[in-house]
Amino acid sequence: MKKKWFSYAIIVVLIFFPGVGPAQQASRPRIPPAIRQKMQEKGVARVTVGLNIPWRAEKLNPSDEARQRSDILAAQNSLLSELKGTNYKVIGQSKSTPFMDLEVDSAALSILEKSPLVKTLSNEANIEFKRFLYQSVPLIGGAAAFLAGYDGSGQTIVIIGTGIDADHPMLDGKVVAEACYQSNFACPNGQHAQFGTGAATTCIEFDDCDHETHVAGIAAGLEVTDPGTERTFSGVAKGAQIAAIRINSAAGNGNASDLISSLDYVYTVFANEFTIAAVNLSFGADYYPDQALCDADFPSIKGQIDRLRAAGIPTIIASGNERHTDGISAPACISSAVSVGATTKADTIWNEPSPSTEGSNTAAYLSLLAPGPFSNRKKTMRKSDRY
Numbered sequence: 001m002k003k004k005w006f007s008y009a010i011i012v013v014l015i016f017f018p019g020v021g022p023a024q025q026a027s028r029p030r031i032p033p034a035i036r037q038k039m040q041e042k043g044v045a046r047v048t049v050g051l052n053i054p055w056r057a058e059k060l061n062p063s064d065e066a067r068q069r070s071d072i073l074a075a076q077n078s079l080l081s082e083l084k085g086t087n088y089k090v091i092g093q094s095k096s097t098p099f100m101d102l103e104v105d106s107a108a109l110s111i112l113e114k115s116p117l118v119k120t121l122s123n124e125a126n127i128e129f130k131r132f133l134y135q136s137v138p139l140i141g142g143a144a145a146f147l148a149g150y151d152g153s154g155q156t157i158v159i160i161g162t163g164i165d166a167d168h169p170m171l172d173g174k175v176v177a178e179a180c181y182q183s184n185f186a187c188p189n190g191q192h193a194q195f196g197t198g199a200a201t202t203c204i205e206f207d208d209c210d211h212e213t214h215v216a217g218i219a220a221g222l223e224v225t226d227p228g229t230e231r232t233f234s235g236v237a238k239g240a241q242i243a244a245i246r247i248n249s250a251a252g253n254g255n256a257s258d259l260i261s262s263l264d265y266v267y268t269v270f271a272n273e274f275t276i277a278a279v280n281l282s283f284g285a286d287y288y289p290d291q292a293l294c295d296a297d298f299p300s301i302k303g304q305i306d307r308l309r310a311a312g313i314p315t316i317i318a319s320g321n322e323r324h325t326d327g328i329s330a331p332a333c334i335s336s337a338v339s340v341g342a343t344t345k346a347d348t349i350w351n352e353p354s355p356s357t358e359g360s361n362t363a364a365y366l367s368l369l370a371p372g373p374f375s376n377r378k379k380t381m382r383k384s385d386r387y
Contacts, residue, residue, distance in 0.1 A: 050120030152237025323359030342372025
């Protein structure tokens with residue numbers, strides 16, 4: 001399947017979804033063909049390992065939550081002990097869900113296939129993604145909401161992607177928390193992870209962060225006036241705060257392992273410090289007519305989204321821009337995500353005129369539609385006299 005990542009809409013929604021823990025499995029886990037191929041080509045391959053332990057996605061009381069995290073860590077450590085003597089490397093290790101990303105050689109992969117501690121082996125850790133974005137001008141009755149006193153105050157929106165230019169006039173004082181996960185050691189500190197000031201707001205050039213800067217402006221931008229048109233406007237939830245996590249490079253490249261780590265950090269850290277309204281993912285890959293297959297291909301990401309949703313935190317994800325009408329892209333295709341397609345000012349599904357093949361992906365299982373591709377994003381989000 002052709003891979004392409006994209007974004008064009010922001011919706012802030014609160015949803016509660018009681019999760020269901022995974023069942024135990026007796027059969028050996030299937031090794032995906034893509035992993036076998038990478039092993040043949042390179043001698044090593046990344047794999048997402050699902051642990052065969054009891055796990056509950058629903059929100060737990062503090063003691064049960066601590067016990068579950070302890071069980072996850074113990075199972076992870078036991079599995080790593082089984083891999084001693086092989087060539088393996090830990091890429092990502094979830095604290096709140098029973099998954100971990102490993103890079104392994106053939107001997108380690110053979111152990112994983114046979115280990116009773118392993119429930120699933122998936123190709124998630126190898127997924128690479130890119131972003132794409134059009135200007136979204138909300139046609140959702142925002143002005144009426146503001147007049148009624150609803151502007152997002154007291155809420156925090158988590159934006160995961162390229163990072164954010166916190167010095168932009170629309171975002172002055174908005175970013176209250178930051179993190180970075182880039183397994184290629186591309187965080188600003190030169191490491192694979194970074195937390196605190198500068199982790200997601202270090203932008204040498206504006207284009208380094210323009211994608212999620214624009215997303216943040218749509219979601220929670222302060223009210224500003226365009227000096228060229230003297231027009232005043234703001235983001236949808238102009239009173240809300242932003243928590244930013246960088247996983248994508250300026251070119252938009254990233255990987256699923258870093259996304260999994262980021263979602264885990266939202267649940268284990270951000271959710272304890274802020275009232276999280278939503279998590280926004282403005283990227284995607286592949287195309288899934290079958291939602292059940294999507295869930296099966298992305299068990300670790302689904303586990304993270306399940307936990308967030310059970311805690312009342314929806315993960316909002318763009319559906320894709322390849323004009324499919326019978327399926328949407330991953331991870332929007334995950335059944336516990338809130339997928340969003342794009343509409344025009346005339347409230348029709350967005351499709352670019354021929355010969356372009358770009359347009360909103362839709363499917364029978366698409367969650368929502370929202371206004372999307374209207375004007376040039378850089379005109380509205382440049383750090384200059386144009387906003």
